[in-house]
Amino acid sequence: MKPSLKTLFPSGCEAYVKACCQSFTEAHGRRPGVHIRTFGCQQNEADSERIAGMAEALGYEYTDNPEKAEFILYNTCAVREHAELKALSLTGQLKHLKAKNPHLLIGICGCMVAQEHRLDDIKNKYPYVDFLFGTASMEKLPEYLAIALKQGKRAFYPDAEYGIPEGLPVRRESTFKAWVSIMYGCNNFCTYCVVPYVRGRERSRRKECILEEIRGLVKNGCREITLLGQNVNSYGKGLYEDYGFAELLSDICKIEGDYWIRFMTSHPKDASHKLIDVIAAHSGDDCRPKIVKQFHLPLQSGSSRVLKAMNRHYDREAYRSLMTYMKEKIPDVALSTDIIVGFPGETEEDFEDTLSMLEEVRYDAFFSFIYSIRRGTPAEKMEQVPEDVKSRRFARLLDTQNRISREKNQEYVGRVERVLVESVSKTDASLLTGRNEKNRLVHFPGDAALIGTFAEVKILTADTYCLTGELVP
Ligand code: 5AD
Ligand code: SF4
Numbered sequence: 001m002k003p004s005l006k007t008l009f010p011s012g013c014e015a016y017v018k019a020c021c022q023s024f025t026e027a028h029g030r031r032p033g034v035h036i037r038t039f040g041c042q043q044n045e046a047d048s049e050r051i052a053g054m055a056e057a058l059g060y061e062y063t064d065n066p067e068k069a070e071f072i073l074y075n076t077c078a079v080r081e082h083a084e085l086k087a088l089s090l091t092g093q094l095k096h097l098k099a100k101n102p103h104l105l106i107g108i109c110g111c112m113v114a115q116e117h118r119l120d121d122i123k124n125k126y127p128y129v130d131f132l133f134g135t136a137s138m139e140k141l142p143e144y145l146a147i148a149l150k151q152g153k154r155a156f157y158p159d160a161e162y163g164i165p166e167g168l169p170v171r172r173e174s175t176f177k178a179w180v181s182i183m184y185g186c187n188n189f190c191t192y193c194v195v196p197y198v199r200g201r202e203r204s205r206r207k208e209c210i211l212e213e214i215r216g217l218v219k220n221g222c223r224e225i226t227l228l229g230q231n232v233n234s235y236g237k238g239l240y241e242d243y244g245f246a247e248l249l250s251d252i253c254k255i256e257g258d259y260w261i262r263f264m265t266s267h268p269k270d271a272s273h274k275l276i277d278v279i280a281a282h283s284g285d286d287c288r289p290k291i292v293k294q295f296h297l298p299l300q301s302g303s304s305r306v307l308k309a310m311n312r313h314y315d316r317e318a319y320r321s322l323m324t325y326m327k328e329k330i331p332d333v334a335l336s337t338d339i340i341v342g343f344p345g346e347t348e349e350d351f352e353d354t355l356s357m358l359e360e361v362r363y364d365a366f367f368s369f370i371y372s373i374r375r376g377t378p379a380e381k382m383e384q385v386p387e388d389v390k391s392r393r394f395a396r397l398l399d400t401q402n403r404i405s406r407e408k409n410q411e412y413v414g415r416v417e418r419v420l421v422e423s424v425s426k427t428d429a430s431l432l433t434g435r436n437e438k439n440r441l442v443h444f445p446g447d448a449a450l451i452g453t454f455a456e457v458k459i460l461t462a463d464t465y466c467l468t469g470e471l472v473p
Contacts, residue, residue, distance in 0.1 A: 014058060021059025024070065039087050042264065043199075044110055047138055048075045049325035051109070051130040054141045055171035062171060066097060071105045071145070072388045077110035077195050080372035082274065084112050091126055098128040098445035105148050109133045114159050114198035117375060123156055134159035135199050135263035139168055142357055162200030166209055175454040176223040176420070178461055182210050182248065183229035185266070188267065190300070191311045192343060192371060193231055197371060202231065202238045207248055211255065212236050216255040217232055218289075223420055223452065225289075227263035229253075233270035240268025246275045253282045253289055258454070261291045266337075268297055269313040270416035273325055279448035280329040292437040293330055294364075302357030303350035306343055310380070316353065320377035334364040341397055342371040342390030346381030351393050358400050364408050364438060366401050370394050402464050409440065409462035416472055421450045441466040 024032045034055040038048040049072060053063055062291045063069050077083040091108060099106050106129050112118050114134030122129055130148045133140070136159035147155055162185060172178055183204040214225060227248075229235060235245040242443060245263075252261060261282075282291040297319075301307055304315035326333055341352060358366075370390050373380050417436040425431035425443055432446040434455065443458045443466060456472040 010397055014142040016146045016150060017142050023402070025059070025224040029213060030182065031059060031061035032086050033065075033068045034071045035066045035069035035406070036075060037066075037090070038075045038078060040075075040111065041085050042179055042226065043181065043184075043230070043299060044075050046181050046228055047110070047135070048073075049170050049172055049179070050168045051075065051141060051378075052171040053442065056171050057169045058142060058145065063352075064096070066094075068101065070101075071107070072097070073107040073109060076108060078111035078112040078115060078118070078198055079376070080369060082372065084118065088121070091122070091129065095126075095128050104131050105235055106146070106286055107131045107133070107144065107148075109138065111194070111198040115194070115375065116158070119156060123154075129152075129154070131155045131159040132159070136160065136162040139163075139165045145384065155184070159198075159200070161202065164203055164205055169462075173215040174357050176221065177422070178217050178222050178224070178229050179226050180210060180213055181205065181216070181228045182232060182245075186230035187234070188313075188377075189233060190326050192340065192374065192381075193286060194374040194377060197376055199230065202234060202237065204229075204235050204237070205238070207236075207243065207251065210248065214252055215255055218255055218259060221452075222259055223454065224260045224262065225252075226260070229263075230265065231267040231270060232263050233266050233275065236440075246272065246278045247290065249275070249278050249282070253278075253287075253291065255289070257289055259289045261289055262294070262439075264296050266295070266297050268299070268319050268322055268457055271297060273323055276326050276329050277321075282391070283330060288362045290437065292439070294333060294334040294336070294438045295326060295338045296338075299354075299357060299361075300338060300340050301343060301346070301350065302354035303346070304353075306346055306353075309345060309379075310340075310343060311378075316357065320360070334440075335361060336365045336439070337361075337363050338343045338369045339366055339397060340371050340387040341368065341393045342388045344371070344379050344384050344401075345384055346371075346393075351396075356402055358397075358404060360406055362408065363401065364440070365405055368394065368397050368401070387469060406462075406464045409464065411466060412440065413462050414455050414459065416458050417467070418470070419455050420448070421443075421453055421455050423451060436467075442469060443467070444469045444471060448470050 009457045036048045036052050038044050042445055066072050076087040092107055108129055113132045131144050147257050185200040185202045190198050233245050235248055236243045279291050281295045419434040419436050419442045420434050421434040423433050425433045431443045442457055457469040458472050459467045459469040461468045
């Protein structure tokens with residue numbers, strides 16, 4: 001049985017917030033609005049869905065319009081400076097909303113404010129922000145709200161203890177696609193990355209809790225489940241002796257139903273042959289559920305020298321042999337990766353090694369990033385690559401991958417693809433948008449009633465980022 005908010009927070013904070021929401025509702029003929037804006041990765045999306053779930057359980061009503069909200073929360077990212085600057089600039093704009101509605105509560109949470117210098121920045125430069133909390137304690141939201149509502153004083157909650165939020169209510173954005181966090185935090189300390197400092201050490205959820213959550217989702221007709229963790233391949237470490245990610249995936253596959261299983265992110269140093277064998281066994285076209293034939297394996301750099309400086313614990317050869325095994329076991333697997341250009345000390349030759357790996361592996365898609373200095377990480381103190389060199393390499397990297405993606409997408413033309421229909425296209429209301437199991441975007445004309453179902457689509461044309469087709473009758 002799921003614990004109620006009351007048993008999770010016996011302090012009476014939730015009762016106080018509920019009473020405030022109730023009197024607002026009576027006075028205004030509507031429930032107070034909550035608006036959450038999420039920056040960054042899927043883990044943050046998943047956290048925001050839980051925070052929204054808690055706020056709804058307390059008496060708020062979700063709104064997409066910040067102007068109609070009595071409580072606005074920004075869930076921030078710290079992976080690159082760009083994400084932080086965007087969140088700060090949008091926080092600046094909230095000043096006007098607060099001026100219009102002095103009762104508005106503004107909270108900022110997530111990875112950015114888990115860093116002391118950013119917490120201080122907001123404390124000092126954004127006086128209209130009411131409270132801040134990091135990534136460790138979102139389950140204390142009722143306390144934060146109660147204190148803000150009752151005392152009207154600003155409060156800042158630096159992360160103290162990193163736990164595993166279990167049993168929280170959740171307001172999912174989609175009825176047919178769901179994020180399921182299987183672990184939190186990271187132990188890897190890649191030298192460029194801030195995540196281990198802002199999300200704490202690795203900790204895995206108990207398998208029973210994960211399996212129960214997935215059973216519930218499947219029962220409710222969910223069509224796609226994405227398992228989340230900073231490094232899903234080390235699932236179970238410190239919790240179980242002989243039970244890891246491969247075993248978890250096998251157990252999930254016993255929950256029968258017509259749905260796809262995705263997962264991210266993997267770390268090459270922990271991606272085992274055993275895991276690849278499990279994927280191969282459960283990714284056949286008649287598997288229900290089906291582990292998608294798509295594997296995201298961040299390479300970061302094709303140069304063994306740079307990988308060492310990044311503290312990645314694998315080299316070019318080890319990565320390559322993993323790819324060879326993968327392609328042997330699942331010949332039509334779609335591969336994707338993350339690449340950082342301009343890591344400190346990266347030479348032209350190192351960069352050429354990255355380009356040659358793109359040509360060799362022939363990824364279907366990639367996410368590429370210009371290295372961004374993160375305060376407190378070892379790479380901050382290393383010799384930096386000049387900005388113009390980084391930009392030039394970035395452009396070459398994009399050109400190379402775009403050509404490969406285009407060529408690979410062309411291979412779909414004439415094929416019939418099973419597509420999970422997601423929405424009406426944002427740019428053309430006569431088209432629906434979905435994705436095939438390999439995560440390729442597919443546009444096709446069709447009825448909006450198909451949203452949330454699988455459709456068979458014949459692919460007619462392809463370009464770098466998407467495929468276009470028609471429904472197969
Ligand atoms: N600069 C640029 N990219 C980064 N990433 C992580 N830290 C940085 C950084 N400091 C990228 C990595 C990671 C992805 C989520 O973000 O490629 O896999
Ligand atoms: Fe960051 Fe490396 Fe952990 Fe990924 S594995 S979150 S890149 S430290």
